[in-house]
Amino acid sequence: MIDFAGLRDRWRRYDVVVRDLLFALLLTGLALVPDWHRHGTRLADAVPARPFDGWGVLIVVVECLPLAVRRIRPTICLALVFAGFAADQLSGYNTLGGTALPVALISVGLHADRHRRAIVVAATAAFLALAVVLGRVGQLGPDVVALFYLVLGSMWVVGATLRRSRLAELDHRRHLADAARAAERTRIARELHDVVTHHVTAMVVQAEAARYLTGAPDRLDEALAAISDTGRQAVTDLRHVLDLLDPGHGGELQALVERTRRAGQPVELVEQGSLPEAAGSAVATVYRVAQEALTNALKHDHGARTSVTVRYRPEEIDMRISTDGSGAGAGSAGGSGRGLTGLRDRVGTLGGDFSAGPLAGGGFLVTARIPTGVAS
Structure with missing residues (x-):
């Protein structure tokens, strides 16, 4: 077929x-x-x-x-x-x-x-x-000239009408992207609230309890270690949330790939073309797609050879992220969670295409076509 x-x-x-x-x-x-x-x-x-x-x-x-x-x-x-x-x-x-x-x-x-x-x-x-x-x-004759001019003029009108429709569609996409960013900020604000409330409150409670353990050195060490662990976890969670707030562009994508490599995933990054100057929210979406796909690769195909290909065009950005199925946990049903579903909705909001699923020979494939909002 x-x-x-x-x-x-x-x-x-x-x-x-x-x-x-x-x-x-x-x-x-x-x-x-x-x-x-x-x-x-x-x-x-x-x-x-x-x-x-x-x-x-x-x-x-x-x-x-x-x-x-x-x-x-x-x-x-x-x-x-x-x-x-x-x-x-x-x-x-x-x-x-x-x-x-x-x-x-x-x-x-x-x-x-x-x-x-x-x-x-x-x-x-x-x-x-x-x-x-x-x-x-x-x-x-003048009648032929006038008729032919009207016919040719109507062709210009057709093009101008299509242009107005395209610009209106792009404006609509920008409004949708703004709404998506506002919703994302709200979600991140909730995450920040949860991180600060949970971890800092726990540290305060543990510090208060440690004040009464000066006569029991062993228990005091345990309490201080718990405070230290809670603080490190809070820093880790805050960094994750801040990455979502400021995903950046190519340099941050390189940093994301490097962090994934240090976690034990051999990742090859290929970037083709130049990032459009007015790519807008498409840049953040590129980062989020790569982040979610690499996170799933670590979870469900850990250690497998992974490739990330990003092709920048004036009107869109194409992404392809895949693993070869040779890692640990490759048999699990990776990529079926809410993260990928949310990305599918986010890319669809921008007028793009998103797909994720297992490969026939093993591994997992994520593809995305993300319009930049730049008319060509």
Whole structure:
């Protein structure tokens, strides 16, 4: 049975240019099919048709291949596609490559972050200039110009509408992330209260009792040892809570892995790419996923070879944490507790994907895709 979800996840891990290049190549190939020449958009009827030749191939390439950068360089993509479209119309090839122009307009309406009004003005001026030139060399009425401009303008509107929807979704995710952080702070505050109340109260009681044991040295030593043990446990618990308050980023992840190694777990950490500057709460979630997964590895597959792979992308962070099942306790049902359930909810709140479960050959696997909230 084909694992479509797995194929989709692997496809999404490719760079966005690689993904868009596939569509650009497909459209280029369709436009170069001989039987489909001169079956594309034709604005001016009287422009003399020209036999398809090497210049036609070059025009199709300029018209279609820039779609590979339509998301990372939408303005450049539109400029190149329009240049190819204009050459196509003026040469009389009228190939299917003209389909790239609506796609480029949708893309620039969706992905262009700056100078959006200037882009609209420049695109309108370029189209009107093309219409004037075509009107001189062929037959192009104002009704055709107006209709085609409305069609192209609607493509921009579609992209702009999708952009507004995406920004609204990102804003909604930020609100959810803020709510999740507020709930996390409340939980941590309760943990701090419990740690301080329990351990410090116990130390005070033990210290008060020790005052009356000066005549019994053996019992006094026991009381002082109990106070010392309680204090060390309090420090340990407080450090754990403070780690949750300030998980940091890559450096803290390295420290987490190093602590796990010292606890007897051979962990290999691989980080790919650069952490986005505006990753926000995704950074804390990355730390929590690694912390929970490594804690489960220590409990349920202690001593097993463990790998932690973190791949940073502009729009998301991918994580994969696994053990090979060679450690002590590997047969127990690790990773089924409330910690992983809470992480699944936390990652889902950010709009990501989370999975955890045993591997067929032994060991355990945790994967997470955590959106950063940075539009690409």
